[in-house]
Amino acid sequence: MLLTDLSFSEFIHNFENTLRHLFREKEDINQLSLERGLPPAVLSEIMSGVPLSVAIPVQYGGRGSIVKECLGLLSAASYESLSLSLIFGINIALFLEPVAKYANEGIKGNIFQRFLEQGQMGGLMITEPGYGSDALNMKTFNKEIDGGYQIKGTKHWQGLTGMADYWLIACRKENGDGELGRDIDFFISDSHQEGQKVLVEEYYDNAGLYMIPYGLNKLDLRVPPTHKLEPETTGIKMMLDILHRSRMQFPGMGMGFIKRMLDEAIAHCTNRMVGAGNLLAMDQIQFQLSRIQTAYTICSAMCARSSEISGIDHNLAAEGIEANSMKAVVTDLMQESAHLLVQVSGANGYRISHIGGRGIMDSRPFQIFEGSNEMLYAQIAEAVTRQMKKQKEASLYGFLKGFALTAQACDYFRNNLDVQINGALNQRKLVDLGRIVARVVCMEYVVALQAKGFRKDLADNCIVMMQQEISSLMSSFNARNEVTVVEDYSHDSSWLQFV
Known part of the structure; x- marks a missing residue:
């Protein structure tokens, strides 16, 4: 059966059942979330359902890069594990969609085939040790050589460090005088090809999102000319289009996470008896749970809006107000929802094995990466x-x-x-x-x-x-x-x- 033969409701139902079985029956998500990385056997079983097919065009065997399906997948994953959802989010918004839109036609087929048949993964490299949000001054450079391009530099805090098979690498062109150009170029590196493997110099001890490896990456690569992305106008506008589309998919990761915080909070406050009644009977508890429910409502509306406007057929380079609003607001709501669940859960919430306590740490970096929220609010x-x-x-x-x-x-x-x-x-x-x-x-x-x-x-x-x-x-x-x-x-x- 082809992936496209399954309705999305069947596809997502199968995916949800797989995660529920893996994380609640076969394995303990509370323990998995405290381990560095994701056990290969667990990851293999998750990828056996080809979840990333939602971000691959139909002509290459995927389900069509339909935003509604991408967000639905991210939401289903984040209900069980925010880390897993971010793994998919990185692959979808920061690799597969840019490849589908901007990559050379001659290399797309092989890349998508390996994602569909071998469960491979890809990520994006922009951030550098001395240039976090100041991407336009990055020092990683590329220059033309016989047979393609040489790329040299240092990148860090890339999700899937040492785990991704492919990388989309942002860099600047080195001019003849040794100066770097103002525009941004993007290249695809394939770790299975000679001269294209990224060297991991250090793995970081990230405080949350344990399933996702982060680290310091050294680049000295040689890639063929076909591995350079082809912008519609400039590389900077291509980068904005990629980042804005990614920010518009944050609501997908937020949706399942916030719903889980709400479901856990309602269940706990319904069952927790205090005196003659339960916690849910208390006015302040009603207020706190209403805050989480407000987050659920806003995030639902964001997902609906994103589904309408953020497909790869749209150019989002000029849509900074909407992209920044979605990313900043939903990540604020995710963090607040986790805090509220911990607050109503009492002492039990203050455990890293508790989904609320873990949720505080796992959702916190969402307010920082891809542009800190304060910076995005100022830009708005x-x-x-x-x-x-x-x-x-x-x-x-x-x-x-x-x-x-x-x-x-x-x-x-x-x-x-x-x-x-x-x-x-x-x-x-x-x-x-x-x-x-x-x-x-x-x-x-x-x-x-x-x-x-x-x-x-x-x-x-x-x-x-x-x-x-x-x-x-x-x-x-x-x-x-x-x-x-x-x-x-x-x-x-x-x-x-x-x-």
């Missing part, structure tokens, strides 16, 4: 204030009302958004403003999903909770705070001197 605010200035619009509400991404949702927050923005904002204010705008953008997704028939009670509850959150964020934005750190604080600051 900069984009908005730039457009406001161009339109000569000082009213935040006035701008958002005329902005396609917020036109409907902003009415629910009018009292808070009715402020004037005049002049330049410092960085901390940009971050505050970005947090606000990103949440209004995400509420636009909720309004749109509810109009399609999504549960009205969940959408209404979500609006009320977000009204409270945006009110709090706006208070922070309006407050005057120019406090800076006192670097030589030790002098005259020991309390022992004053007692």
Whole structure:
């Protein structure tokens, strides 16, 4: 039977059953999550169902690179294991989709065949030790040589370090004078080919996501010309398209994780008796669980929106506001949901073998990698204030009302958004403003999903909770705070001197 002969509901049902059997019956996910790496036998059984076929075009034997299916797979995986979901997310958004869109036609078939038949994996190398988010100044370079290109440099914090068979490597062209060009090139390396194997110099002791190896990679590779990606315009725009598409798939990883936090919290609070009633009868518990349910609703709406706009047939290079909003908001919600589950679980939650306690550590780096959330919020605010200035619009509400991404949702927050923005904002204010705008953008997704028939009670509850959150964020934005750190604080600051 061909993979495409299975309906997606059958395909994902089989996948969910495999994970449930492996992680709850055959193995103990609580123990697996504390081990470095994923046991080969477990990984082999997971890959036997060819889950990554969702990101491979039909003409190469895959299921078609349909965003809905990719997000559904990520969600099903993250319900059982956030680490496993990230493994798939790296393969899908940071390797298979870029290859499908930008790789030379002559090499696609072999790569996709090995993913489908041999369960191979691929990742992306951008980050360097001295240049984290400053990707445009990376020092890894490429230069033309006989028979192709030489690539030299150092990369680190790549998920699947030492585990991936293929790497998509970002670098800059070395010009004749030894200087590096301003544009970004991407090359595919195949570890099975001579001269293309990445040398792992060190494995990092990452505090969470134990299943995924991270480390320091040394590059001195030689690749044929066919292994260079072919941008539609510039390499920088290709990189933005790749990263924005990846950020729009974060809701898939967030969806199953948040649902699991919610299910565990409801089950615990229903069964945990305190006095004459259970925890669920307490008002504060209702508030805390409503926060997780709000995250569930927002993430559902993000997945629906991403399914409509983030396929490889779309160019997302200019869609920074939506991509950054999805990534930053959903990862904030993931971290908060894990914290809330731990809080209502009491002492048992403060165990690394508890899914909530483990969830705090596993979801925390999501707020950092692929652009720290503070940076992304600042970029959102900069984009908005730039457009406001161009339109000569000082009213935040006035701008958002005329902005396609917020036109409907902003009415629910009018009292808070009715402020004037005049002049330049410092960085901390940009971050505050970005947090606000990103949440209004995400509420636009909720309004749109509810109009399609999504549960009205969940959408209404979500609006009320977000009204409270945006009110709090706006208070922070309006407050005057120019406090800076006192670097030589030790002098005259020991309390022992004053007692």
